[in-house]
Amino acid sequence: MAELSPLAKTGAVAASQTGAVTAPRRPRHPAVRVAAVVVRRALMLVVLLAVVFAAAEILPGDAASATADRGARAADIAARRHLLGLDRPVWERFADWMAALPTGDLGTSARGQQVTDLLADPLPNTLILGLSAFVLTVVVSLLLGCWAAARPGRLTDRIIGHASTAAFALPEFVISVVLLLALSLWTGWLPAVTVTGSDGKPAQWSMLIMPVIALVIPQTGWNVRIVRGALADQAATPHVEAAHLDGLPVHRVLLRHQLPGAVPAIATGFATSTGMLLGGAVVVETLFNYPGIGAVLAGAVASRDTPLIAGVVVCAGAVISLVLLAADMIRQATLGERA
Numbered sequence: 001m002a003e004l005s006p007l008a009k010t011g012a013v014a015a016s017q018t019g020a021v022t023a024p025r026r027p028r029h030p031a032v033r034v035a036a037v038v039v040r041r042a043l044m045l046v047v048l049l050a051v052v053f054a055a056a057e058i059l060p061g062d063a064a065s066a067t068a069d070r071g072a073r074a075a076d077i078a079a080r081r082h083l084l085g086l087d088r089p090v091w092e093r094f095a096d097w098m099a100a101l102p103t104g105d106l107g108t109s110a111r112g113q114q115v116t117d118l119l120a121d122p123l124p125n126t127l128i129l130g131l132s133a134f135v136l137t138v139v140v141s142l143l144l145g146c147w148a149a150a151r152p153g154r155l156t157d158r159i160i161g162h163a164s165t166a167a168f169a170l171p172e173f174v175i176s177v178v179l180l181l182a183l184s185l186w187t188g189w190l191p192a193v194t195v196t197g198s199d200g201k202p203a204q205w206s207m208l209i210m211p212v213i214a215l216v217i218p219q220t221g222w223n224v225r226i227v228r229g230a231l232a233d234q235a236a237t238p239h240v241e242a243a244h245l246d247g248l249p250v251h252r253v254l255l256r257h258q259l260p261g262a263v264p265a266i267a268t269g270f271a272t273s274t275g276m277l278l279g280g281a282v283v284v285e286t287l288f289n290y291p292g293i294g295a296v297l298a299g300a301v302a303s304r305d306t307p308l309i310a311g312v313v314v315c316a317g318a319v320i321s322l323v324l325l326a327a328d329m330i331r332q333a334t335l336g337e338r339a
Contacts, residue, residue, distance in 0.1 A: 145227025167221030
């Protein structure tokens, strides 16, 4: 009979002492992992909506007084407050709103309009703006990040690193003002404001250029650094070092060996940018008079219109959650292939 190795002897002794060998933890099925992520995102969205209702309750005034006619009597405002249900506890109104949410009912605004009707035109416009900025951010970030990673420590790498840090530090409203001055007021190349057509969308595609650029610049700065850092981490792995020792061209090592391993970190960075893009869109749309949810949200906050605010938040939250879910699935699929 063959003699056991020291490691096997140690395991046998441990098993004899405990009476059983602990089985390794079985990995969860991919569908179970996806379901867990979906439940977690849904719970986070519910908590966010609860915070929105609570924050609207804390603000001074309410929808009844904010939307009342000038000179309205106190009795009229009280009757309107009762009509809007504002005399009920906030948790009851939140529960009723959440109960109707699965059916697609986002409630009624303070002015008596359905929230879904109010968002029917602005939401697609914001999605067009955000998607255009997202695609351009992904393309430019990958190009600049790979370009810097292919020349580590050189002048190009340093310039891209410093420029990306400066770009991320610039707020969207500052970039928007500079673009308005440079491309509209001083040169007249692009229209300063967005004019809508009969369909509620921008009348010309050129009206999208400055809002998209204002959103892309800071998010490109953020993601270039993520791409560069993820590729730098992969450059220190043994298989990448072996590829360099084999004499493979730099671009081939970068694209075939470094970039696939950096995909999880890069995908997470791009997914995070989704929320920043939608948040920045509120400011950018206001400055450029773009017909998106930014103006709707600003008006809803001024009117203390809680259902309308919650409707905007749930639409934006659903988009962000879907993008984050896609990033999680990409990460799990990539790590699964490595395993």
